[in-house]
Amino acid sequence: MNKKELLNIPSVSELLNEIKFENFHNENFLKFKIKEEIDYYRKLAKKGKLILSRKEIVEEIIRKLSALSLPSVQSVINATGIVLHTGLGRAPLSKELIANISDKMSGYVNLEYDLKTGKRGHRQDHVSKLIGSIVGSQDAIVVNNNAAAVLLSLNELAEDKEVIISRGQLVEIGGSFRIPDMIAKSRCKMVEVGTTNRTHLKDYEKAINSNTGLILWVHTSNYTISGFTKNVGISELVTLGRKNRIPVMADLGCGETLDLSSKGIPTNILVKDVVKMGTSITTFSGDKLLGGPQSGLIVGKKSLIKRISKNPIARTVRCDKWSISILEEILRSMQNGSLDSNLAISLLMSSRKSLRKRAQKIMSKLPKEVLKRHSLTIVETQVESGSGTLPNKPLDSIAICFDSKSLKPSKLSSMFRAAQKPVIGYIKRNKFYIDFKSIIPSQEKILLKTIIEVLS
Numbered sequence: 001m002n003k004k005e006l007l008n009i010p011s012v013s014e015l016l017n018e019i020k021f022e023n024f025h026n027e028n029f030l031k032f033k034i035k036e037e038i039d040y041y042r043k044l045a046k047k048g049k050l051i052l053s054r055k056e057i058v059e060e061i062i063r064k065l066s067a068l069s070l071p072s073v074q075s076v077i078n079a080t081g082i083v084l085h086t087g088l089g090r091a092p093l094s095k096e097l098i099a100n101i102s103d104k105m106s107g108y109v110n111l112e113y114d115l116k117t118g119k120r121g122h123r124q125d126h127v128s129k130l131i132g133s134i135v136g137s138q139d140a141i142v143v144n145n146n147a148a149a150v151l152l153s154l155n156e157l158a159e160d161k162e163v164i165i166s167r168g169q170l171v172e173i174g175g176s177f178r179i180p181d182m183i184a185k186s187r188c189k190m191v192e193v194g195t196t197n198r199t200h201l202k203d204y205e206k207a208i209n210s211n212t213g214l215i216l217w218v219h220t221s222n223y224t225i226s227g228f229t230k231n232v233g234i235s236e237l238v239t240l241g242r243k244n245r246i247p248v249m250a251d252l253g254c255g256e257t258l259d260l261s262s263k264g265i266p267t268n269i270l271v272k273d274v275v276k277m278g279t280s281i282t283t284f285s286g287d288k289l290l291g292g293p294q295s296g297l298i299v300g301k302k303s304l305i306k307r308i309s310k311n312p313i314a315r316t317v318r319c320d321k322w323s324i325s326i327l328e329e330i331l332r333s334m335q336n337g338s339l340d341s342n343l344a345i346s347l348l349m350s351s352r353k354s355l356r357k358r359a360q361k362i363m364s365k366l367p368k369e370v371l372k373r374h375s376l377t378i379v380e381t382q383v384e385s386g387s388g389t390l391p392n393k394p395l396d397s398i399a400i401c402f403d404s405k406s407l408k409p410s411k412l413s414s415m416f417r418a419a420q421k422p423v424i425g426y427i428k429r430n431k432f433y434i435d436f437k438s439i440i441p442s443q444e445k446i447l448l449k450t451i452i453e454v455l456s
Helices: 003-007 012-018 027-046 054-068 095-105 128-135 146-158 179-185 201-207 234-244 271-277 302-310 312-316 321-335 343-349 352-364 368-373 409-417 441-455
Strands: 139-143 162-166 189-193 212-218 248-251 281-285 296-300 376-383 395-402 426-428 431-435
Touching (some): 128 139, 139 321, 146 212, 162 201, 201 234, 271 296, 296 302
Parallel strands (some): 162 212
Antiparallel strands (some): 376 395
């Protein structure tokens, strides 16, 4: 242990005098965090590993504490090309939509109040009919995410009973969310049928018994199985379910509500087509290809939706007024045939031609020395839609490629993330990319400014 190193560590009072208090209203909290930092440097000193001077230690502690005074959730520029980026909040919401919502949310709202009768209403009434009109279901309920939708539906329809599912559909998505775990937590017994690559209708038929509560079909939205394969279609399962008076539930995951194949967005399976096949219950996400807030939508037969809505778990996973209001706006725009306010869909539909024009506009305004020094070029790319949607169906895009000789890609990435408006790009083949598929057009001015500031 070096005593000189210990003497380099400032005291609590010294640091309190250095820090501006206007950003910290709780002095006790500030003292607590200062002591944490001092303890850290003391441990380094005792190990003989403290190489910073007293001044550098003070500056480093102040920098860390100043960062604590800033909001943790920040607005960023998504330049990954992945529109439905899970780490960046999935479906982005437009300024126009947020403005409309903020105006009504600045005071009280009739979330659970019937203005016609003057009596208690239900929050689901604001969205259930809209959902039904879009996907063709008898009724609907919204919860706070699709995992909750799956768990709630299974628990209500098949608690203490068997749930039949193909081995090829035992999905795991991000965050270690696994279908087998959800079935177990729903207090149901999972019965696997078929094999990973081939499942036949007879496999389901053999598994049915007096304790069968439900047949579950899961859309493998984040991967595909190809080659020597065989799957049983939803319509076949519905026929089997009706024959044996067993409900059939489909978990569609991302949940495509619109056919946008003519706009360059590949289509897997539409919610309305699944509902038309006769599923008892269908679940899907609201913050993926619907372009709305984090939510899980449960659609299906009126009698079953009524049962699900009365399940005690339903209250624990219900949506708040913000999610309900945002979802209503998104659904109304879809019902009216207008997608202008649906930012996620607009970004996904953007053509490579339009993206190239936007990239060229940025490049034309960059200083020539910056372009030359860091070898900036416009390149064609292919990106994923994100959040486990549209597997093996890349989207055409355009990016600005940085092949700098003076700055490593990792350094460029770090510098852009540390900007006043963080820019999140990606590194591929030892080059840094800013991809325009996911960049909101209104952010391009600040993007240009950030590129100049980072590279100048």
